[in-house]
Amino acid sequence: MAVVPKKMLTLAILETLREQTDAQHRMRQADIAAWLEKDYGLKVTRKSISVNLSELAAAGYPLEYKDGWYYEHEFSEAELNLLTDSLMYNPSIPYAQSRDMAAKVRVLGGKWYKPALGQSLNRPANPQFMYSLDVLHEAIAAHRRVVFQYGDYAVDKRLHPRLDESGEPKTYEVNPYRIVISNGRHYLIGNVHRYDNAAHFRVDRIMNVEQTRQPAKEPDEVRGLEDGLSVSEYMTGHAHMFSGSVIRAKVRIKKTIINETLDWFGMDVEFAHETEDTVEATVRSDENSLYYWLKMYDEFAERV
Secondary structure: OOOOOOHHHHHHHHHHHHHOHHHEOOEEEEHHHHHHHHHHOOOOOHHHHHHHHHHHHHHOOOOEEEOEEEOOOOHHHHHHHHHHHHHHHOOOOOHHHHOOOOOOOHHHHHHHHHHHHHOOOOOOOOHHHHHHHHHHHHHHHHOOOEEEEEEEEEOOOOOOEEEEOOOOOOOOOEEEEEEEOOOEEEEEEEEEEEOEOOOOHHHEEEEEEEEEEEEEEOOOOOEEOOOOOOHHHHHOOOOOOOOOOEEEEEEEEEEEHHHHHHHOOOOOEEEEOOOOOOEEEEEEEEEHHHHHHHHHHOEEEEEE
């Protein structure tokens, strides 16, 4: 019998349990020994396996024993399904990339985790999306400005950069503060450096982004963020991610859409003057988002 290096054996046992077991599929020491010989060409005694299992458990690895050893995976199947579905049905990520990332997530569930695969969304997808997201996160962490072009789709279904007065692709110099998700889309909350107000950009329409060496403006220097950057307040104030100043507005709604009102405007909505069927709601919103919301619920809500 060949002498097996201790570190190699320990890792081989851990990897075998991680890949081949879960709470419903366990291995006894004899099963582990057979698998090590089959998969790694290692011939080991049960005593060696027992010692290594004890050391791995004592070191904090998620190994459990109940009529056999198994690896307690970090994510439950429900959590893995949520992550996989979020990737496969994310409208911003190109399908090939979402499929590859979902495959990496599936590995975390081991051999026995077999989710139903999602299908491609027939939506526009910017191939620079993942790169842009990475650069923006780095710039936010480093508190530095970014420069990029911003695109719109044309009838050819391709993303084209917006142009400046001279007809050249327009460059935006932006102080980046947060990445948020609204209505399934990733947005950058920031400030165009030459102005003093807050702004946001769809990350999937950002092109050719670069981090600069220039420090970002502090959020409290930006109109709308003077009291500190509250992502929750910004997003509820821009429910549909339109631009514009946030106002307080009163709307009278039928009580049948209280759920939808709180979904869009958050838990800071103030209710007053309740009747049997209606209630007055005070919401924070930009004018465009409020107009759009009222159009959606015109049979149930009106401005007062």
